[in-house]
Amino acid sequence: MSSLVTRVKLKQIEQLIAKGKRLDGRGIGDYREIKIEQGLIEKAEGSARVLLGKTEVLVGTKIETGEPFPDTPNEGVLTVNAELVPLASPSFEPGPPDENSIELARIVDRGIRESKAIATEKLCIEPGKNVFVVFVDVYVLNHDGNLIDASALAAVAALLNTKMPNYEVEDGEVKIKTGYTTLPLKSRPITVTLGKINGNLIVDPWLEEEQVMDSRISMAINEEGNICAIQKGGSGYFTPQQILEAKNIAIEKAAELRKKLGW
Amino acid sequence: MSSLVTRVKLKQIEQLIAKGKRLDGRGIGDYREIKIEQGLIEKAEGSARVLLGKTEVLVGTKIETGEPFPDTPNEGVLTVNAELVPLASPSFEPGPPDENSIELARIVDRGIRESKAIATEKLCIEPGKNVFVVFVDVYVLNHDGNLIDASALAAVAALLNTKMPNYEVEDGEVKIKTGYTTLPLKSRPITVTLGKINGNLIVDPWLEEEQVMDSRISMAINEEGNICAIQKGGSGYFTPQQILEAKNIAIEKAAELRKKLGW
Amino acid sequence: MSSLVTRVKLKQIEQLIAKGKRLDGRGIGDYREIKIEQGLIEKAEGSARVLLGKTEVLVGTKIETGEPFPDTPNEGVLTVNAELVPLASPSFEPGPPDENSIELARIVDRGIRESKAIATEKLCIEPGKNVFVVFVDVYVLNHDGNLIDASALAAVAALLNTKMPNYEVEDGEVKIKTGYTTLPLKSRPITVTLGKINGNLIVDPWLEEEQVMDSRISMAINEEGNICAIQKGGSGYFTPQQILEAKNIAIEKAAELRKKLGW
């Protein structure tokens, strides 16, 4: 966007927010409508599509066997990857992951990893040699802002939907058998992102707000209302007061969403 | 080439073809002169150089041991790679393979693979663990049009010239012994490419024809006169009638070449 | 630098050299001041920082286990890598190694390898299967000319400072034990680089001289005063007489440095 358009838009958005309103009619503490659909990709071990307003994210999971990390020989491995596929936005380009998709993948990864959502100790086949590797592939299909929350939701929804293959170890070789069990999950973290515009914190910023906002802060919240991952982004700052305020809003919103989703 | 030059050239070529003639004096169904030389690269397991008019392609084969694909544990592996090396044409640039060299490699690959030219079941050393991998490296040395047919010919000629190492399995390790046997081949497919210019099909288009032609179609034909691979290329189309006509010409030309080459 | 500035600078440098002098006050056969500091990077198996005037190079070594090369199954592996990190000069750019850093790494590598500085036969754990791999990472921190000599010095100084882990082989698996031995070294090669400006050979060219010099020649000299690696660089040439003169100077300077360093 040209900087003139940006300035005009910023003015307009600021004035609305001063009155507690937003361009798309929401209140400053409101999420857009959320729709979750699970299991669309039959060939994946798990999948979920999340619509957050017009933002659309598809997550598929695959489970394969592989080596554990040397420092956690008894634990399965989580690998999160995000693709900002170019059909999702004119601003996305084909090619290897850029800093935005890498950051997105790592935020989603941390939300799951730090909340210990996956019982990785149950994914060990042979200690030090063979474990299950859970691939979580985040596929952004339409970008209308707040990819972080949509992706984090879709990732957890896909994990909830993920089936783990049965197996036997025969002569040191892993044989996959028919049938599945469910992937053992211990937590369902919910990530809440706030944008800062003209000193105000708004929940779930959409594309037009993202283009003018100062900075954002994302917090992953678990069932106990504890915080398990944070990421500040953008080239602005937060005052310490705003951070504590953001924390309170995030905990409240996460609880609200958890209730709505039955998580 | 500038579009003006292209248009003038196209006009000229079209007028000639209307009279059944071509810029280089050939009839529309004629191949350029073909020369095949085998065994130039002593360090390769097999090699052949094909001259198709001024188009020059060198193919070298290497045989190494490696793992089979999981779904064909008893079969050797074929790997075809093509390099449009920059000394062959001012239009080729150094760098990783582009779509043209990848397409060329995959067409050559399919001609060999789908005709089951290599008896891959005889390349198995230890089922599921160790097989022979046949590398076919297509090296285009001068580009004067119809790289597909020249490369496909050179690949088969190089395979005919390929020697396979003798080996023993000792304590699960493959020991290469002295001496060689010939690579077991079951078929010698011949690929025939036709260009379409102003609705006419011409055999073996050379560079100037390629620059103005609508589209091309390549068909790999085996000893029985059956079709074992096809690739349409270029941004034009064929009518269904033209496709059947192309099929007839390809079968006829392949038989003709087969006779000439003693294949 | 613009070519005008280069020409003026060249003139000035040439006139000085004609009188046996240099821009920075040195004689044409003098090295800049050399400072070597070892062991700064405690997490590395060995490390050394060399200051050659304002040129600053840090080398760290790491030792890991890995497979030997098939043709030397009883020998450890040496791997040298050089990074011209962009904070060292406005002319260095982030990204994969370019031809300059690759050439630098290979010159340093050859000096060590060809002088047989490392007793690689003592780095074998299990012949053909498991050996120690010595990684020598050259990190250029400030570029003020003659990176070759500074890097070669720092690499040998770091190797002298390198500790090798103790280990046991248990059931075919290598167990690293506590404690260290010193890396077995057999030689301490010293590399001497000469620049050619207007037909004169100067020792240890610094940045401003490099920018105007014709070409350079680097020679690695061992304890016996024998030559163990040479690299001519730059787009100029040497007469055969200049090469023999360069050889004599290099041997003399290497002996001088060896004395000074106690090597």
Add this chain to the structure above:
Amino acid sequence: MNEKPEKLIDKKGCRLDGRKADELRPLKLEVGVLANADGSAYIEHGKNKILAAVFGPREMHPKHLSLPDRMVIRCRYHMAPFSVQERKSPAPSRREVELSKVIRESLEPSLFVELYPRTGIDLFIEVLQADGGTRCASITAASLAIADAGIPMRDLVAACAAGKVDDTVVVDLFDLEDKLGVADVPLALMPNLNAVTLLQMDGILTPEEFEQAVNMAMEGCKKIYAMQKEALKNKYMAIKEEVEEE
């Protein structure tokens, strides 16, 4: 896990998924499914699930890629990592590079490229789930996405494969037939112009079988073409209703 079935077609002429030789898999086509693209379409063809989007005609970036006398078409066919049995690395494979090229070349004949000099369009195809015949389903969807973008076309391009399974020539092979069958002939057609814009073949066919396969694939294309037009009509009816409701 994958036991190879002895026969792909039973005595009654039924295929493993119950279809007859000349029967297409169920198709679902939707137009205008992505908010940010200039045109888009979604196809479910058997278990294939594919999104196609078009951006443009627009200025090329970088500019030196544009051509003074025509529009440049770029196309990326890409598979999601979770679209197949074994996770696929997101980096483009050689197969994806080739398919991107042949799909582009199958759509180019439908476009008036000379009408938009110095511009470009980008076609992005994402295979969300693959079940055999993805290149054909991709072309079918991409042509709809181009129409959805309002870019003038000579005709829609519809694509369908035929092939040989056991001893029988059949239409529209699914994954297992593709892998265990004898031959596969993907084909794209502009039905109104009688123009074949994609033709490939893997496997071995006699000249007669090939002719039969081509005809069967063209019949398949024509059926799909009818569904494409229906999908476009549905989209415009929906828009019309929306407009009238306002």
Add this chain to the structure above:
Amino acid sequence: MNEKPEKLIDKKGCRLDGRKADELRPLKLEVGVLANADGSAYIEHGKNKILAAVFGPREMHPKHLSLPDRMVIRCRYHMAPFSVQERKSPAPSRREVELSKVIRESLEPSLFVELYPRTGIDLFIEVLQADGGTRCASITAASLAIADAGIPMRDLVAACAAGKVDDTVVVDLFDLEDKLGVADVPLALMPNLNAVTLLQMDGILTPEEFEQAVNMAMEGCKKIYAMQKEALKNKYMAIKEEVEEE
């Protein structure tokens, strides 16, 4: 080799390296350490050894990356292969790409980017040895390097982490505490402006613990800020002496 210690904090409240909960590791800051950079700084923070350099403001290469209304900031956080226990490949890892981004975003608020349209600055950070908390130490050093380059700033940025180890909230975690502890909260602050420019968190904290950690990290930042100013003063005193001596 790495036996996991049973407790990270002993009965007396001492950490494995002997520090109290609110005690920083020893810091050493040097400004103007690299001859070719426009500004540079070196930090030893515990066993972390990090160099930061700034080039610019200068013309962007390639030019099309420049912006008409502001300065562009590029940042590369990079680890030397020998900086960690297992040799790190010099190719940038995903972690390094993310940290480059968050470090850049932590320094941007301190710069008057609109004063230098069409230009760019490059921040290069090289971690020579890593021991936990490299991102914070990198920010601390990079901000000094920017000051050393004479680029006007709103305030210096100081960075420090806090976290939870066993049951205790502590400041400035070192490597082992980072790996075996419960949570880590790196934070960057412009103390004079009361502006937090970096905030991340790994691990699990209650809201109260989080608040405590934020406060502790800010206290750490303020101590480091004082050392940053001291380091700048030393540099200018040294220059002054040099000038006067001449």
Add this chain to the structure above:
Amino acid sequence: MNEKPEKLIDKKGCRLDGRKADELRPLKLEVGVLANADGSAYIEHGKNKILAAVFGPREMHPKHLSLPDRMVIRCRYHMAPFSVQERKSPAPSRREVELSKVIRESLEPSLFVELYPRTGIDLFIEVLQADGGTRCASITAASLAIADAGIPMRDLVAACAAGKVDDTVVVDLFDLEDKLGVADVPLALMPNLNAVTLLQMDGILTPEEFEQAVNMAMEGCKKIYAMQKEALKNKYMAIKEEVEEE
């Protein structure tokens, strides 16, 4: 398979391939072998089989690589995957990158780069079979290719190695001597100008041996130089005949 021979030179002073110490391998030089290149040459030097081609002087792409006061020379030395015992990946290795640089720098002194400002030439070298000494053979061929392109030169560049095998200094080492010998000294020479444009060395030599090797390599270069001129003459004679026949 490769049994290491005990001695590389027998009692009679004969090398493994039957040559005397100062004897070159058989050479075959052909000029103008590629139709599309502006200049080209083919060399068989022992079992080395190498093609060299030149394009230019021509406009640089991209343009910003051109220089206002001189011609830019680019050079790519590349080995065919089948040129060596174990298949070589076609991606450029570090060795190939280094050799591309030193070959370029060995040819640059022969060119009047200042006569062609803002242009560039591209040298492409393809090693079809390698048998020791490919860099020298590449330089010999590339210099002929430049002459074939009609680009003015100060002198032809001829290249040849010498080295030490067992206890003897020998000229023009082949693969096995290169691998098992004591030292290798590749050298390139413009004989008329007495200018050494390439000099490298691997292995250990006393100063005296080095001097001997340099002299022997220069003698080799001079013999090759004569063959280069012969090859150029043959080419022009052939053209003359062709023209006269017409």
